Amino acid sequence: MPEFPTLAKLAEDLESGRTTARKLVEACIARIADPAGEGQRTFLHVDKDAALAAADAMDGLRKAKAAPSRYAGIPISIKDLFDIKGQVTRAGSRALDDSPPAEQDAVTVARLRRAGFVVIGRTNMTEFAYSGIGINPHYGTPKGAWNRAQGHVPGGSSAGAAVSVLDGMAHGALGTDTGGSCRIPAAYNGIVGYKPTQRRVPLDGSVPLSFSLDSIGPLARSVSCCAILDAVLANEPIAPLKPRPIQGMRLAVPTTIALDDLDAEVAETFERALKTLSDHGAIIERIEMAEFHDIGPMNAKGGFAASESYAWHRYLITSKGDVYDPRVSVRIMRGEAQSAADYIDLLNERRSLIARVNARIAPYDALVLPTTANTPPKIADLADDKAFTRENLRALRNCTLINMIDGCAISLPAHRQGDVPVGLMLAGAGGSDRRIFELAAGMEAVIRV
Numbered sequence: 001m002p003e004f005p006t007l008a009k010l011a012e013d014l015e016s017g018r019t020t021a022r023k024l025v026e027a028c029i030a031r032i033a034d035p036a037g038e039g040q041r042t043f044l045h046v047d048k049d050a051a052l053a054a055a056d057a058m059d060g061l062r063k064a065k066a067a068p069s070r071y072a073g074i075p076i077s078i079k080d081l082f083d084i085k086g087q088v089t090r091a092g093s094r095a096l097d098d099s100p101p102a103e104q105d106a107v108t109v110a111r112l113r114r115a116g117f118v119v120i121g122r123t124n125m126t127e128f129a130y131s132g133i134g135i136n137p138h139y140g141t142p143k144g145a146w147n148r149a150q151g152h153v154p155g156g157s158s159a160g161a162a163v164s165v166l167d168g169m170a171h172g173a174l175g176t177d178t179g180g181s182c183r184i185p186a187a188y189n190g191i192v193g194y195k196p197t198q199r200r201v202p203l204d205g206s207v208p209l210s211f212s213l214d215s216i217g218p219l220a221r222s223v224s225c226c227a228i229l230d231a232v233l234a235n236e237p238i239a240p241l242k243p244r245p246i247q248g249m250r251l252a253v254p255t256t257i258a259l260d261d262l263d264a265e266v267a268e269t270f271e272r273a274l275k276t277l278s279d280h281g282a283i284i285e286r287i288e289m290a291e292f293h294d295i296g297p298m299n300a301k302g303g304f305a306a307s308e309s310y311a312w313h314r315y316l317i318t319s320k321g322d323v324y325d326p327r328v329s330v331r332i333m334r335g336e337a338q339s340a341a342d343y344i345d346l347l348n349e350r351r352s353l354i355a356r357v358n359a360r361i362a363p364y365d366a367l368v369l370p371t372t373a374n375t376p377p378k379i380a381d382l383a384d385d386k387a388f389t390r391e392n393l394r395a396l397r398n399c400t401l402i403n404m405i406d407g408c409a410i411s412l413p414a415h416r417q418g419d420v421p422v423g424l425m426l427a428g429a430g431g432s433d434r435r436i437f438e439l440a441a442g443m444e445a446v447i448r449v
Contacts, residue, residue, distance in 0.1 A: 004168040007225045011070040014062065021055035021062075021073025021118060024171070028075045028120050032169045039169055041142040042160040044080050045087065046121035051075065054118045061116070069238070071228065072116025077170035079161050080122045081129055082106040083205040091207040092125040092157075094138050095320040106205025108174060108216050108233050115232045120170050123160030127325045129176060129209040130309065130332065132184045132372075132395035134159030135382065137325050144376050145189040146420050152376040155185030155395065161219050162189040172229050173219040178209045178305060180371075180399025182217040183411035187371035187423025190413040192444075193219045194226040195399070197408045197430040200234040208312055210305040212350075213403045223440040226410065230433070243441035244365075247281030252364040254289040258398050263375050265415075269422040270370045273414045273447040277368075280446060285364070291357045295404050298349050302334035307343050310335025327388060350404065357405045358429045366432075366439050369398050371411040371423030398425065406430040410440045414447050 005013070013019040032039035032046055058073035067073070083089050083102035090096045105113065113119065124139050126132075134156030135141045142163040144154035154163050158175030162185030165173050175182040177195040186193025194217040201216040208214055218229035224241050231238045253259075253274065262270070278284050301307075309332045321329055361367060373394040382388040402409045402425075409427035424447060428436050 002168065004171065004221060006222045007071055007074060007172060007220065007228050010074050010171055014073055015070065021058040022052065024073060025051050025055040025075050025118055025120065028169050028171075031167060032121070038142040038163050038167060041140040042124055042163045042167070042169060043077070043121045044090065044092070044124050044139055044160070047087075047119065051118050051120050058116050058118065068114060068116040073118060074116075074171050075118045075120040076112060076172040076174065077120055077123045077161060077164040078109055078174045079158050079176060080125050081176055081207050082109050082174060084109055084119060084122065087122070089207060091129065092127045092136055092139065094323045095316055102205070104205070107202045109205065111232050111235060112174065112229075117172070117232075123158070123164050123173065125159055125161070126157035127328045128207065128309065128313070128332070129157040129178060129181055130305070130328045131156050131392050132180050132399070133377075133382065133388065133392050134185060135379065135388075141379055143379070146376050151379045153188065153379055153382070155188035155376065157181040158185050158219060162186055162191060162193070165191055165219055165221060171220075172225060174233075175217055175219050176206065176209075177215045177217050177399070177403070178213045179396045179403050182219055183371050183399050183409060183423065183425060184395050186219050186411045187413075188376040188421055190415065190421040191219060191221055192223055192226050192413070193217065193411045194230055195402065195409045196230055196234065197433055198406060199430070200433065208308065210308040212304040212308060215403070223410065223412070223437060223444050227437045227441075230437075241437055241441050244438040245281075246277055246442055246446065249277070249282040249439060249442070250363065250365045251277065251282055251284045251368045252361060252366070253284060253286045253368055254292065255286050256289040256292045258289075258292070258369040258401065260373070261394065262370060262373050265375050265420050266370050266373060266422050269414050269419070270424065273424050274368070276447055276449060277443060284368070287360075289357070289360060291353055291360065292401055294349065294353055295401060298346060298353070298404070301338050301342055302331065304346060306331060306335035307338045307346070308335070310338075327385065353404065354406050354430075361429060365428075366436060367427045369425050369427070371398060371425040373397055375420045375422065402427045408433045408436055410436055412440055412444050412447065416448055
């Protein structure tokens with residue numbers, strides 16, 4: 001697959017006049033339209049005229065030395081979960097087809113526009129963001145990076161987001177992450193995905209899955225690209241990212257749950273990455289995390305995602321349940337059986353979990369673990385519901401641990417060129433976003449060697 005430039009390189013090319021926003025947008029539109037590519041399954045809507053008009057506007061502003069940021073004119077994709085003014089937000093479903101067009105952009109979309117990024121279109125996703133696999137029976141499923149001829153899943157729920165970046169149909173993507181939905185597709189496609197500390201980025205204007213766990217984050221080609229987009233999304237200044245030296249990094253590998261039932265390629269790649277980090281001077285300690293054993297029982301009745309999605313969907317699913325993906329509706333309906341007492345218990349248990357985990361990991365710079373237990377399964381192998389459920393749980397498991405502790409995390413590609421994509425996840429307690437970016441920037445160039 002061709003290598004596409006980072007946001008920093010694109011900004012340099014725009015500033016020097018080597019390219020224009022219009023050229024960048026036209027190239028992305030051409031790749032989306034290529035009948036030999038994944039564009040038709042990756043995008044649910046491409047607003048070609050508006051994207052070209054926005055590109056021309058950014059070129060004009062740059063010429064007048066008035067560009068809103070260095071990144072003005074760079075095309076990005078928006079997951080179909082977000083409101084875009086004048087468009088219907090379908091959340092990868094058919095159940096919202098007759099919804100009115102959005103009256104305004106989601107807060108995060110507005111922030112990206114304010115920095116001058118050009119919205120190229122809406123990307124495909126798991127219906128209502130409720131799976132880590134990325135299959136969509138309504139709009140088709142874009143094939144992931146691995147072994148395209150055989151058709152492997154892209155990861156979800158931000159499936160189209162990852163493929164849009166991978167294939168140069170956009171140069172960054174807006175996604176969401178409730179239990180791994182930015183990090184899993186990043187891992188499966190060999191790119192970078194970031195889940196911020198939830199409270200940093202407002203959820204306004206996005207269709208919720210779980211308002212307790214939903215986090216809004218970027219998918220892009222490098223740690224620096226994700227840090228730039230994350231700063232815009234959080235309404236923070238875009239500050240230069242200073243990579244931390246690997247020498248002296250204090251990294252904890254949780255041996256509880258996170259290393260269970262790994263595919264051989266995942267285990268091998270992960271151990272090789274750890275050895276490389278150790279050889280470069282990182283201090284790596286394998287630690288038990290007894291607290292992780294509490295998360296399974298907490299989620300036994302469907303957890304926050306089932307209860308909170310049911311609260312949002314209960315009327316829509318009554319009237320339009322027949323058009324839902326059955327694999328999604330069955331998970332939503334688990335929330336119907338949860339009582340108010342169950343939900344309050346869940347809130348209290350999570351508060352305790354967060355406090356205990358934060359105390360446990362305080363001596364370390366970050367946790368390091370495989371992003372997913374599995375490599376990307378073949379789409380055809382998941383026709384059976386049991387196989388789908390098994391692989392979906394394996395995809396989500398490690399990422400969910402971090403959402404449940406209200407942490408922040410990044411997935412970095414750790415596989416060697418030509419090998420099946422495997423993600424390495426760095427995670428920290430809520431609020432440690434900058435440190436996670438600095439650590440990730442320090443190690444991204446060496447862990448694939």
